[in-house]
Amino acid sequence: MPHICPRCHSNLVAKRNLARKAVGTIGAVSGVVGGVVACAQDGGESDNLAAAVIGGMAAGLAVGIAGARLGEFVDQNLLDNYQCLRCGYLFSDGCI
Numbered sequence: 224m225p226h227i228c229p230r231c232h233s234n235l236v237a238k239r240n241l242a243r244k245a246v247g248t249i250g251a252v253s254g255v256v257g258g259v260v261a262c263a264q265d266g267g268e269s270d271n272l273a274a275a276v277i278g279g280m281a282a283g284l285a286v287g288i289a290g291a292r293l294g295e296f297v298d299q300n301l302l303d304n305y306q307c308l309r310c311g312y313l314f315s316d317g318c319i
């Protein structure tokens with residue numbers, strides 16, 4: 224469904240996804256770090272470093288996906304997620 228700028232009625236509208244990007248990135252990074260730390264504490268041996276890294280990456284991916292969904296919700300419901308490329312006006316789904 225195309226979005227129309229409420230100010231100038233242009234259909235040249237870009238989706239911003241600011242929260243989705245921010246939360247997804249933060250979630251992925253913190254998830255990887257937390258996963259590596261948790262796995263390293265479990266193993267306690269250098270042999271398990273690779274497993275810790277893989278486990279951390281898997282955990283980070285899961286957190287990142289959850290974070291992206293959360294961010295998507297924030298974008299769609301709380302932020303002005305659309306920007307008119309013609310006049311620069313910011314607006315959200317709720318304003319249409």
Ligand SMILES: [Zn+2]
Nearest residue numbers: 228231307310
């Ligand atoms: Zn506009």
